[in-house]
Amino acid sequence: MTVYYYLFDVQAIGDHDVTALPLRRRKSLLRPLLTWSDPLRLTAYRYRDGETYYRDACAHGWEGLIAKRVDSSYQHGRSRDWLKFKCERRQELVIGGWTDPRRTRPGLGALLLGYFSDGDLVYAGKVGTGFDTRTLEALARQLTELRTPTCPFTRGAPPTGSGVNWARPELVAEIAFTEWTAEGRLRHPRFLGLRRDKPAREVVREEP
Structure with a gap:
């Protein structure tokens, strides 16, 4: 059985801490580090049509979605900039x-x-x-x-x-x-x- 590990954010690249950068920038840095031949994969995301994406996620049996402000820094723990929307x-x-x-x-x-x-x-x-x-x-x-x-x-x-x-x-x-x-x-x-x-x-x- 092939196992894949899906990534949705990055805190550091090498010795460089990127947690203070906005989410959009962190994702742009993460994407080129991953290839489809690698067991590490990038989690799909969207910048618009969140309500439609949520309905589609629930229809496909997903647990839900996490919505993040595109200009938010990486924050440990809970934050109003990162919201979880559960289908159930x-x-x-x-x-x-x-x-x-x-x-x-x-x-x-x-x-x-x-x-x-x-x-x-x-x-x-x-x-x-x-x-x-x-x-x-x-x-x-x-x-x-x-x-x-x-x-x-x-x-x-x-x-x-x-x-x-x-x-x-x-x-x-x-x-x-x-x-x-x-x-x-x-x-x-x-x-x-x-x-x-x-x-x-x-x-x-x-x-x-």
Whole structure:
């Protein structure tokens, strides 16, 4: 398998620091350093029609685009001169419960999700897509071990009644979604997987 490494910027050429130069100039310096016979490739970019490029990127299944001011210097860390536009937002959320499956669906119906804010677990919605059979069954086993009679959500309005089960808020899921609604709910959420590396108490709402 051939592996290519795509470059989109340059910080130094030889011993010469070019981070203070504007982006347009840095790209013009980077381009002649790369050839199509080299495993190092230049990432495609445009100076205009950004909205069209973004729509095309999303239609092709890309994660999104990064937009940079053409006159900006190279800046370490985050900057208002460099903006990320995701086709699909992602957010870690805590699993605080689940619903029973319907008909022939195995394991569970949907996960009840939330995030922490000032010590409260805020209900953010439920997700019922993105699972295969093995994942549904594995999640059902894990959540059964975390079952609790008390609703862990202290803000928001999670569903209640028959078919709703509560869990100690210990598991963290990564969720893809299109946007937050005005009511603070996830729109079109999709389960991507569990995050074993992130403590539940560190999960907060990342975007307004």
